[in-house]
Amino acid sequence: MVSAPPLPPLRRALLPGLAGGVVAGASVVGLQAYLHTWRPLPPGSGALFALTYQTGTFAVVVAATVMAAFVAAGWAGRYPLPVALVAAQTAAMLGFALALTAMSADGCVESLRVMESTCGPHFTMSGLALLTLLAPVFVVAAIAAFAAAAVVAIVRRAPAVPARAPGRPAVRRRVVAVLCVAGVAVSASGLALWDQSRGEASDDKVAQMFAAPVVAQLPARTRAAQQAAWKRFGGFDLNQRLLDTMTRHSETLQTLGSATGPVDFSPLRTSCAEFGQIARDAQRYFRIPDEVAQQHWSRFTALANRGSANCLAALETGPDRLLLRSLEELTNAASEANSALDRLSRISA
Numbered sequence: 001m002v003s004a005p006p007l008p009p010l011r012r013a014l015l016p017g018l019a020g021g022v023v024a025g026a027s028v029v030g031l032q033a034y035l036h037t038w039r040p041l042p043p044g045s046g047a048l049f050a051l052t053y054q055t056g057t058f059a060v061v062v063a064a065t066v067m068a069a070f071v072a073a074g075w076a077g078r079y080p081l082p083v084a085l086v087a088a089q090t091a092a093m094l095g096f097a098l099a100l101t102a103m104s105a106d107g108c109v110e111s112l113r114v115m116e117s118t119c120g121p122h123f124t125m126s127g128l129a130l131l132t133l134l135a136p137v138f139v140v141a142a143i144a145a146f147a148a149a150a151v152v153a154i155v156r157r158a159p160a161v162p163a164r165a166p167g168r169p170a171v172r173r174r175v176v177a178v179l180c181v182a183g184v185a186v187s188a189s190g191l192a193l194w195d196q197s198r199g200e201a202s203d204d205k206v207a208q209m210f211a212a213p214v215v216a217q218l219p220a221r222t223r224a225a226q227q228a229a230w231k232r233f234g235g236f237d238l239n240q241r242l243l244d245t246m247t248r249h250s251e252t253l254q255t256l257g258s259a260t261g262p263v264d265f266s267p268l269r270t271s272c273a274e275f276g277q278i279a280r281d282a283q284r285y286f287r288i289p290d291e292v293a294q295q296h297w298s299r300f301t302a303l304a305n306r307g308s309a310n311c312l313a314a315l316e317t318g319p320d321r322l323l324l325r326s327l328e329e330l331t332n333a334a335s336e337a338n339s340a341l342d343r344l345s346r347i348s349a
Contacts, residue, residue: 008076013086016075020068020087021094027060028099032112039113046284053114053125057099058133065091065137066144073148081149085142092141096134100126115284117277118241124234226289227344234285238278239341245274246334253327265323269315275330276308288340290347296340303333 035056041049065088072087073080103126107116116122249271256263279301288294307329314323 008079008083010086012075012077013072013083014090016068016072017087017090018094020064020071020091021098023067024061024064024091024095025098025102027064028057028095028102029112031056031060032102032106032114035114036112040280041284047286049284050115050125050128050286054129054133057103057129058137061092061095061099061133061137062140062144064095065141066148067091069141069144069148070151073145073152076152080152081145084145084148084152088141088145088148089138092137096137100129103129115281117281122237124237127232223289223347227347230286230288231344235288238282238285239337241274242278242334242337245271245278249275249330265315268311272308272311272315272326272330275304275311275333279304279308279333288344290343293340293343293347296336296343300333300336300340303329303336307333 031053035049035053038049068091069084069088073084076083102112104121104123106120106122106125107113108119115125249268252267252271256265256267282297282301282304288297307326310318310322310326310329314320314326
């Protein structure tokens with residue numbers, strides 16, 4: 001009776017998996033440092049920048065997962081497939097968790113700031129990654145494990161087993177390798193068919209994604225879903241920041257208005273700078289999925305940018321009339337933002 005060979009130690013799967021997860025997390029931090037050098041962004045490029053951020057995160061996590069699968073398969077000795085699967089899934093789980101953490105903490109370290117201007121937690125990009133990247137990362141991890149096991153099975157020589165006829169282990173190993181390759185092909189074909197069912201990503205469709213919206217009659221449910229997504233993934237946060245800033249700005253103006261004697265307008269510096277930062281963040285965010293609301297939103301960002309710059313300049317060296325004009329521009333900016341929100345509330349009702 002020939003006993004089955006012993007299973008490899010669990011550490012041969014866990015160590016490459018944990019190392020791959022740490023490498024993935026570190027790679028996401030490096031990606032953030034690189035994308036930080038792209039700031040400030042040109043107006044209207046926020047959607048493309050966000051897509052680049054998501055794609056880069058997916059690429060670095062998958063690369064670390066593939067590396068973990070191949071290292072584990074090569075280190076496993078016997079049973080490379082289950083060892084590679086455990087390592088790949090461990091690397092994917094840890095790496096993706098670290099990536100979500102880094103995305104949520106965006107803005108806390110100046111040199112790593114990508115999308116946010118304030119310290120988190122922020123769930124705009126991490127929430128989007130959780131919805132769109134979670135399943136593909138783990139599917140690719142499984143495919144990488146099959147591929148790693150197949151390569152190891154083909155490359156590695158089977159040891160001679162005296163109790164069996166010569167040549168049979170090598171033949172069986174090659175059969176296993178062929179089956180693993182077939183598994184990878186079937187998985188890849190399934191992904192391709194799934195992708196085709198959602199529509200081919202042609203250059204024309206990519207261009208349409210970032211082009212100005214075309215007026216079209218959309219089903220009510222589609223419009224409602226688009227508007228909910230705009231609010232959920234950052235629109236609500238932007239407006240909440242604007243409301244908080246406007247409240248502090250109004251309180252400061254009331255305090256200055258009730259003062260007697262010479263008035264020091266320097267306390268306005270903080271709120272004026274915050275208006276400009278919110279406007280820049282709004283320009284990097286996705287367009288509002290409603291043409292009328294987007295027109296109000298565009299006027300808000302233009303007025304807030306101009307009012308913030310004029311306010312800071314007036315506080316530094318400018319005349320009083322420039323300060324008064326900047327305060328009027330900031331008030332009008334807040335009014336345009338409120339109009340955009342009112343429009344979304346009406347059409348969502």
